[in-house]
Amino acid sequence: MRQSSELETTFFVTAVAVSARLGHVLKEAKNISLEAMNAKALVARAGENVRTFKPITDYMVELANDTIRLVADIDQEALRISKASLIALRGNEAVNHFNTAKVKAQKALYRDSFEPALQDAEKDLHLFQQNLLRNIRRLNELLEEIENRMLAANVVTSTSRLEAATVSPLYRANFEAIVEKFENAAKTIRAIVRECRKVLNVR
Amino acid sequence: MQTIKLFEGPFHEWIVFGRDSEKIDKIVDTNQYLVKTNREAILLDPGGIELFSSMLAAVVHFLPVEQITHLFASHQDPDIISSLGLWDKTLPTATLHAPWIWEGFLRHYGCNNITYNPIADEGGTLKVDGIELEFIPAHYMHASGNFGVYDPQAKILFSGDVGGGLNSHEDPMFVQDFDQHIKQIKTFHQRWMPSEKAKEAWIKRVRKLDIDLMCPQHGAIYKGKDIDRFLDWLEDLEVGTALRSS
Numbered sequence: 001m002r003q004s005s006e007l008e009t010t011f012f013v014t015a016v017a018v019s020a021r022l023g024h025v026l027k028e029a030k031n032i033s034l035e036a037m038n039a040k041a042l043v044a045r046a047g048e049n050v051r052t053f054k055p056i057t058d059y060m061v062e063l064a065n066d067t068i069r070l071v072a073d074i075d076q077e078a079l080r081i082s083k084a085s086l087i088a089l090r091g092n093e094a095v096n097h098f099n100t101a102k103v104k105a106q107k108a109l110y111r112d113s114f115e116p117a118l119q120d121a122e123k124d125l126h127l128f129q130q131n132l133l134r135n136i137r138r139l140n141e142l143l144e145e146i147e148n149r150m151l152a153a154n155v156v157t158s159t160s161r162l163e164a165a166t167v168s169p170l171y172r173a174n175f176e177a178i179v180e181k182f183e184n185a186a187k188t189i190r191a192i193v194r195e196c197r198k199v200l201n202v203r
Numbered sequence: 204m205q206t207i208k209l210f211e212g213p214f215h216e217w218i219v220f221g222r223d224s225e226k227i228d229k230i231v232d233t234n235q236y237l238v239k240t241n242r243e244a245i246l247l248d249p250g251g252i253e254l255f256s257s258m259l260a261a262v263v264h265f266l267p268v269e270q271i272t273h274l275f276a277s278h279q280d281p282d283i284i285s286s287l288g289l290w291d292k293t294l295p296t297a298t299l300h301a302p303w304i305w306e307g308f309l310r311h312y313g314c315n316n317i318t319y320n321p322i323a324d325e326g327g328t329l330k331v332d333g334i335e336l337e338f339i340p341a342h343y344m345h346a347s348g349n350f351g352v353y354d355p356q357a358k359i360l361f362s363g364d365v366g367g368g369l370n371s372h373e374d375p376m377f378v379q380d381f382d383q384h385i386k387q388i389k390t391f392h393q394r395w396m397p398s399e400k401a402k403e404a405w406i407k408r409v410r411k412l413d414i415d416l417m418c419p420q421h422g423a424i425y426k427g428k429d430i431d432r433f434l435d436w437l438e439d440l441e442v443g444t445a446l447r448s449s
Binding site: 102109117 | 252255256257259260261263264265266267268269288289292293313
């Protein structure tokens, strides 16, 4: 477990950085959605010959929509983390100021009079840090959810390849191209999400 | 942090805190004032956030911190009151008296618990445990909403930035050689004070007061005849110079 005192120090930057990276995920998710639409159109045109592709395209659409929704949730969570970490940072600074005053006031007659203020500041800080930890955990969960979906996308890609190999040569190249784009988008998303999780865990 | 008792009357005292040798080099040196009775106290221009721990440590030599029931901010600058968020945690039941125009701005420093008492443009009075203090308008000297504090019993005027200079923490707390002193404060007044009209109005107002000590928020404190010398010098000084040269 990382030290609580260091948690808040740069998290307001980290959260924003994660949010910025996810802009690319959104772009790729929209690409998946577009490819899924293309695949659907192709399935409709090819008819009975490629009916096994229908559930795959449905899944692609679902995956894209879920990813877009998750990115929106992550954006909200990143904003909450950014705010929570700034509050925690200010709380930490307050505690530091009071502790410095305590050292400087060692010989002062009324040095104990600000002890309640210090204790309140410490209590506040603990609460701020707990909130921040909760927000970070939630962000990690959301990122994990996207990553899991992209792992599932791998399975779908393999199935799709097999299916593409069996369809009429007339449509095969088109389906293979769709599968490849889908695979690439999923790979890119996974790489970005992994990077985001790494950034969060390095802290 | 140096502390000097400026006045000791039957019911109240004035103490100045300043020349903090531990402050960060590049931040301006400031004077903070405490007016205390046996039961209550007011901190005048409590200082910047960087100074908070030194100030808190210094005031608890004189009173338990809960005895500070009032804060005063002459205007909105960070060296005056950017410590507000921390005083807000220390003195949650205190009242901050500050120009009404700065309320929305000062709250950016953090003011969740302290009560904000907006001072009207014409000024007003405040009784601290029976001691009456007057908020003297000093608008545009230098901030557009600005007050000094006058204590008629102690004959002390807290003049905010007027009379101040960008001093070093090694400079004396009182003006020793007026002619030398004004060299240090000339540029500050020419540049920071924007209006001849405001300057004249302030001088006229202050000349009516009976003052033994004029205490600026920066620099050295004026005693006796140096106060009149300063007012005469300021009267002749052209202010708002940046406007003329631009």
